[in-house]
Amino acid sequence: MIAGPRPHGLTIAALRARIAAGDTTHEALVADLLARAERPDAAHVFTALYADAALAAARHADAMVRAGVARPALAGLPVTIKDLYDVAGETTLAGSVVRVGAPPAADDAVAVARLRSAGAAIVGKTNMTEFAFSGVGINPHHGTPANPCDDRMARIPGGSSSGAAVSVALGLAVAGLGSDTGGSIRIPAALCGLVGFKCTQRRVPLDGAFPLSQTLDTVCAMTRSVEDCLLVDGVLSGMPLVVARRSLAGRRLLVPKTLMLDAMEPAVAAAFEHALSRLSAAGALIAEVSLPELGEVAALNAPGGFSAVEAFAVHRETMATRREAMDPRVAARVALGETVSAADYLRMQQRRREWIARVTFGLQGFDALVCPTVPIVAPPIDLLRASDDAFFKANGLLLRNTFAINYLDGCAFSIPCHRPGDLPVGLMLAAPANADAALASVALAAQEVLAAAA
Numbered sequence: 377m378i379a380g381p382r383p384h385g386l387t388i389a390a391l392r393a394r395i396a397a398g399d400t401t402h403e404a405l406v407a408d409l410l411a412r413a414e415r416p417d418a419a420h421v422f423t424a425l426y427a428d429a430a431l432a433a434a435r436h437a438d439a440m441v442r443a444g445v446a447r448p449a450l451a452g453l454p455v456t457i458k459d460l461y462d463v464a465g466e467t468t469l470a471g472s473v474v475r476v477g478a479p480p481a482a483d484d485a486v487a488v489a490r491l492r493s494a495g496a497a498i499v500g501k502t503n504m505t506e507f508a509f510s511g512v513g514i515n516p517h518h519g520t521p522a523n524p525c526d527d528r529m530a531r532i533p534g535g536s537s538s539g540a541a542v543s544v545a546l547g548l549a550v551a552g553l554g555s556d557t558g559g560s561i562r563i564p565a566a567l568c569g570l571v572g573f574k575c576t577q578r579r580v581p582l583d584g585a586f587p588l589s590q591t592l593d594t595v596c597a598m599t600r601s602v603e604d605c606l607l608v609d610g611v612l613s614g615m616p617l618v619v620a621r622r623s624l625a626g627r628r629l630l631v632p633k634t635l636m637l638d639a640m641e642p643a644v645a646a647a648f649e650h651a652l653s654r655l656s657a658a659g660a661l662i663a664e665v666s667l668p669e670l671g672e673v674a675a676l677n678a679p680g681g682f683s684a685v686e687a688f689a690v691h692r693e694t695m696a697t698r699r700e701a702m703d704p705r706v707a708a709r710v711a712l713g714e715t716v717s718a719a720d721y722l723r724m725q726q727r728r729r730e731w732i733a734r735v736t737f738g739l740q741g742f743d744a745l746v747c748p749t750v751p752i753v754a755p756p757i758d759l760l761r762a763s764d765d766a767f768f769k770a771n772g773l774l775l776r777n778t779f780a781i782n783y784l785d786g787c788a789f790s791i792p793c794h795r796p797g798d799l800p801v802g803l804m805l806a807a808p809a810n811a812d813a814a815l816a817s818v819a820l821a822a823q824e825v826l827a828a829a830a
Contacts, residue, residue, distance in 0.1 A: 386547070386550075386600070387550070387599070387600050387601045387603065387604055388450075388453060388550050388551075388599070388601075388603070388604045388607060389603065389604075391405065391453065391550065395441065401434075401438050401441075402433075402434035402435070402437040402438050402441075402451075402452030402453070402497065403431060403434040403435050403438055403452075405434070405452075405453075405454065406430050406431055406433075406434040406452070406454055406497050406499070407431065407434075409454055409499065409547065409548045409549070410425065410427050410430065410431070410499065412546070412547075412548060413425060413499070413500070413548055417522070417524065417546065418521070418542070418543075418546055418548065419519065419521065419522070420503055420515075420518060420519030420520055420521040420522075420539070421502060421503060421521045421539045421542045421543050421546070421548070422456075422499075422500040422501065422502055422503065422539060422543070423459045423469065423471075423500075423501045423502065423503055423518060423539070424459075424466070424500050424501040425499065425500040426498055426499060426500050429497075429498065430454065430497040430498060430499045430500075431497070433451075433452060433495060433496065433497035433498070434452045434454075434497045435452075436451075436452065436495070437451040437452020437453075437495060437497070438452065440452075447495060448493065448494045448495035449494045449495070449607060449610065449611050450491065450494040450495050450496040450550075450551075450607075450608070450611060451494070451495030451496075452495060452497055453495075453496060453497060453550050453551075454496075454497050454499045454548065454549045454550060455491055455496040455497065455498055455499065455549050455550065455551045455552070455553065455608075456498070456499050456500055456501070456502045456539070456540055456543040456544075456548070456549040456551075456552045456553065457487075457488055457491070457498060457500075457501055457502065457540075457552075457553040458501070458502050458504050458537050458539070458540050458552070458553055458554045458555060459471055459501045459502060459503065459504050459539070460504060460507075460508055460555060460585055460586040461484075461485040461487055461488050461501075461553065461584060461585055461586075462481035462483065462484060462485040462488065462584035462585075462586075463481060463484055463485075463488060463501070464480075464481055464482065464483050464484050465480050465481065466480050466481060467479070467480050467481070468481055468586050470504070470506070470507050470508065470586040471503065471504040471505055471506040471507060471508070471515055471517070471518065471536075472506045472507060472517065472702065472703075473517045473701055474694055474698050474701045474702060481584065483584065484584065485583060485584025485585055486580075486581040486582075486583045486584055487553060487580060487581075487584070487585065487595050487612050488553075488584065489584075490611055490612055490614065491553065491611060491612075493611075494611040496551075496611075499543070499548065499549055502537070502538075502539025502540045502542075502543055502552060502554075503515055503518050503519070503520075503521055503538055503539035504535065504536050504537060504538055504539060504540075504554075505535040505536035505538065505560075505703075505706070506702065506703040506706045507586070507588060507687065507691070507706055507710075508535075508536040508537075508555060508557060508560060508586075508588045509536065509588060509683065509687060509706045509709055509710065510535050510536060510705065510706065510709075510771050511534060511535050511536065511558065511559050511560065511563045511750075511771050511774035511775040511778075512532050512534070512535050512760055512767060512770060512771050512774065513532050513533045513534050513535030513536065513537075513538030513541075513564060514532065514535070514757065514760060514761055514767070515538070515703070516703050517703070520532070520533070520538065520757055520761075521533050521538055521539050521542040522542070522757065523542065523545070523567060523568055523754050524542060524545045524546055524568065525545070525567070525568060525569055525754065525799055525800050526754070526799065529756055530756065530757045530758065531567075531754035531755065531756055531757060531799075532567065532754050532755055532756075532757050532760060532770075533545075533564050533567060533568055533754070534563040534564030534565075534566065534567040534568065534750075534754065534774065535560060535563065535564060536554075536555070536557075536560040537552065537554030537555060537556075537560045537561055537564050537598070538564060539552075540552030540553065540554040540564070540597075540598060541554075541564030541565060541567070541568045541570060541598060542564075542568065544568075544570055544598055544599060544600065545568040545569065545570060550599060550600070550604060551597045551598070551599045551604060551605075551608045552597060552598050552599075553595075553597045553608075553612075554572075554596065554597060554598060555585060555588075555593060555594060555595060555596070556572075556574040556593075556594045556596050556778075556782065557588045557589050557592045557593050557594065557683060557782060558592065558683065558775045558778060558779040558782050559574075559749075559750075559774065559775050559777075559778025559779055559782070561573070561574050561594075561596050561597070561598050561790075562574055562749050562778045562788060562789075562790040562802065562804060563749065563750055563774050563775070563778055563790075564598065565598045565749070565790045565802060566748075566749035566750050566790045566792075566800060566801065566802025566804075567750070567753070567754040567800055567802075568754075568800060569792050569794070569800035570598045570599065570600060570790075570792070571598060571599055571600060571601055571602055571604070571605050571789065571790065571791050571792070571823070572596070572597075572598040572605070572789070572790045572802075573596055573597070573598075573602070573605035573606070573609055573787075573788075573789050573816075573819075574594055574596050574778075574781065574782070574786075574787060574788045574789075575594065575596050575609055575613065575787050575812055576594075576785070576786070576787045576809045576810050576811075576812055577592070577593070577594045577785060577809075578809075579609070579612075579613040579615065579812065580594070580595035580596065580609075580612045580613050581595070582595060587686070587687075587690055588683055588686070588687055588690075589682045589683040589686040589687065590686055591682045591686060591725075592682055592683065592782045592783075594782070595612060596609065596612070597609070597612065601823065602789060602791065602816065602819045602820050602823045603820070605789070606619060606816055609812075617812055617813040617816055618813055619813050619816045619817050619820065620813075620817050621817065621820055621821075622817065622821065623658065623659060623821055624655060624658040624659050624660040624818070624821045624822065624825060625658070625659030625660075626659060626660075626661065627659070627660045627661065627743045627744075627818055627821070628660075628661045628663065628741060628742045628743050629655065629660050629661065629662045629663070629742065629743060629744055629745075629746045629805075629818075630663055630665050630667070630739065630742040630744070630745045630746065631652070631662060631663065631664045631665070631745075631746055631747065632664075632665060632666070632667040632670055632745060632747060633664050633665065633666050633667070634666055634667050634668050634669075634670040634671045635670040635671050635673075635776065635777075635780070636670060636747035636748070636776075636777050636780070637747065637748070637751075638751065639751050639752075639773060640748060640751040640752075641751060641752045641753060643753050643794075643798060643799060643801065644748050644750075644751055644752060644753065644801050647748075647793050647794045647795070647798070647801035647803075648747075648748050648793065648801070648803065650793070650795070650829070651793035651803050651826055652746075654825050654826060654829040655746075655822060655825060655826075657825075658821070658825045660822075662746075663742075665738070667735070667738050667739075667745075669731060669734050669735045669738065670735075670780055672731065673731075673779070673780050673783055676724070676727050676728065676731055676783075677724070677728075677783065679712075679715075679716055679720060680712040680713045680715075680716040680720075681712065681713075682724065683709075683713075684709055684710060684711075684712035684713035684716070685713035685716045685721055685724075686713070687709075687710045687713060688710050688711070688712075688713030688714050688716075689713070691710050692714075695707065695710060695711065695714070705764070705767060705768075728783065731783070731784075732783075732784055732785060732808075732809075735784055735808075736784075736808045739807070739808060743807075743814065743815075743818050744805040744806060744807050744815055744818045744819075745804075745805070745806045745807065746803065746804065746805055746806075747777055747803075747804050747806075748777065748801065748802065748803065748804065749777060749778060749790040749801075749802030749803065749804040750773065750774050750776075750777060750778070750802065751773055751776070751777065752770065752773050752774070753799040753800070753801065754799060754800070755770050777804060778790075778804070781804075781806045784806075784808060784809070785808075785809045786806055786807055786808050786809055786811075787806065787807055787808075787809065787810075787811060787812045787815055788804055788805065788806035788807070788815070789804070789805045789806075789815065789816070789819040790802035790803065790804050791803050791805070791819060791822060791823050791826065792826070793826050803822070803826070805818055805819050805822060
């Protein structure tokens, strides 16, 4: 076996180049990361490891290389899956202990099956916020993986796809399959210095994904580059996007003055302003627009909100019989859905449709909305674990910008925009539903400009 370098920091294209050059093999890469998955810095990242299966997929990819035959999109490359996706023969825990003993899944989730068909070496299942119901990433049952961005202080990874983000940030996977209901891909991507792509919801089937909100849940992933996100999205959706590569010259970007720029920490404000200056220097036409509809989201999503109402429908029996076994902060949010009537729920749906139409009209003529993914850098784990007030304040700020795009039924990328050595900050580029390919073209160009300016 050829000794392989750690995949830390490498994109899919870079790893393939090393393998093609004979510097390493798929098996060496997977064996190395499986060993590193047991190290202290990877504590609480995984809820299950699939060492034998991952190594078998890696060896199969190496055999294909030796035979000179075409390989599937992710052949032999390490990928992780969030613990809310079904794996045949296993109970899907969704970050909870109340599901221990529940019947095992009969089949793989559609997303998992498509990753397998693409040849991915699925390394393991990753930790998450219980039932995917928070943007923080703290889990009192299975522990909380520390954000690798700071080796002096344990900071939150962001949630709910916490383990997925840390698995990629540590180089234990080229992609982490997660989900995004209110920001659960983009928040941890921003806080961990990764790229996250929340596609239009209907692109990827939800079958086999444990639900939080059927209205908002989206199957998607985070990686180290926009290109890698697009490759994985093509596998998950079965419909790869056709994306035109062109510069930012003449692209019209809308910076919303309502809501999305409020309460920015200084580090985020500085990184955002620097990013805007670089995009402008590259020819982007940046306009600050009020877009007052963004200020309506909190009221329109009340009472309870889609996530609370639909989560309570899923967990009604558990809330009645085993609430004390749940994360109290998750249970408190689920409980908000208990008293929402059918009439209230239907009215929420109608008001959302009307709002989407108004915001989509307001975005006409622009190539993307641009704002900070989240207005804060990753807070310390201990601070949020110890204080409900600090936890819910941070959770609200983390979800604020990203949730607006889920409410829009839109698509969005988070790409890193911080300077080297600083805590990670994400830049969100967003657009209405089904504008994924056009938005991806902007994201590719923005990524190139920001990387050159780093």
